[in-house]
Amino acid sequence: MKLLKNSKIKNKIVLLRVDFNLPMENGRVLSDEDYRVKAALPTIKFLLKNGNKIILISHLGRPNGRWDENYSLKPLVSHLEDIIGEKINFIEDDIRGLEKINCDKICLLENIRFYAEEEENNEKFAKKLASFADIFVNDAFSVCHRAHASVEAVTEFLPCFIGLSLAREIDILDKAIKNPAHPVAVIVGGLKAETKVKVIGNFLPKADFIMLGGVVANTILSVRGEEVGRSIISPEVIPAIKKMKVADIKLTVPVDVVVSKDLDGVGGTTTIQISGVVKDDIILDIGGKSADLFCSLIKKSKTIIWNGPMGRADMEIFSNGTKAIAKAIGRSGAYSIIGGGDTIAVINKMGIMDKFSYISTGGGAMLEYLAGNKLPGIEALK
Structure with missing residues (x-):
């Protein structure tokens, strides 16, 4: 497995799978429940430091493969900007109809589970996701037990790396199991x-x-x-x-x-x-x-x-x-x-x-x- 921390990825467009499945109340993130965002920060900072552009992929809840305003990631944007300290472009468009994603530094795709193809682990959909980037990084341990397009199938179409949070989680659990x-x-x-x-x-x-x-x-x-x-x-x-x-x-x-x-x-x-x-x-x-x-x-x-x-x-x-x-x-x-x-x-x-x-x-x-x-x-x- 290739570890991001050992890589020399620079000036690339990186598809970064994170888990921002956060509890919200009245359309706002509960700030004391955002430990998953904070866990992804080291990977985001590492990539930005090396001149990379980041396309963030996450899910929220279980919208069952269709658009549902109650599960939109849009309310997370300002909260993420406060934590990360960078402007985030929110991509509301249906990515299946896009040829390219214009990303200044960081952009966030709409809830990936709005697409039925995600949970179907659809290869055509995964290939479309991969077409927007040069590199794929998984930093979402919490979805690694899911055979979904943005977790598994996408790895067939891009060079892949393990994010800092995911690598740490594996190391800690391995130690607990083995030693x-x-x-x-x-x-x-x-x-x-x-x-x-x-x-x-x-x-x-x-x-x-x-x-x-x-x-x-x-x-x-x-x-x-x-x-x-x-x-x-x-x-x-x-x-x-x-x-x-x-x-x-x-x-x-x-x-x-x-x-x-x-x-x-x-x-x-x-x-x-x-x-x-x-x-x-x-x-x-x-x-x-x-x-x-x-x-x-x-x-x-x-x-x-x-x-x-x-x-x-x-x-x-x-x-x-x-x-x-x-x-x-x-x-x-x-x-x-x-x-x-x-x-x-x-x-x-x-x-x-x-x-x-x-x-x-x-x-x-x-x-x-x-x-x-x-x-x-x-x-x-x-």
């Missing part, structure tokens, strides 16, 4: 269970502690024969869980949980032992004893990898377990890698982003990589 400082703690929560179970399986021989919350914990508890009531589980991962040693001493599941009869806790909440869960309960957070147990293991760890909240952390009444984990990691002194949009949203709201060693720009991509899967966007750069 971490022990004891190693892996903390997994959240809703999406399939890839997370693969991560657990990949780390069982390597990690010293694996702490589970969310849907993965619910599903493992169910496999162990515990009552989980009406809590969300993932039946599709049960065969994979059964292949693991679910009684493995490394797997730490909640010993107590916060339950309610409804998802919003309107009818009240109760903290009970796992053995006390009944058929109409919904588990929505780990309990205080579980948090204390997890925090005691965190305190012993030298490397910590965390993806996914412990419960429904978007609601304050169900965020205590996640916050306890965040605080414990922040003061542990361990090398910590944090990923996943919901997890990052919590620690950002707590104002403790700077307490962690590395904030991954990818949620799904981070999980796929930690699970040992090949990422199309990275494989295409080899």
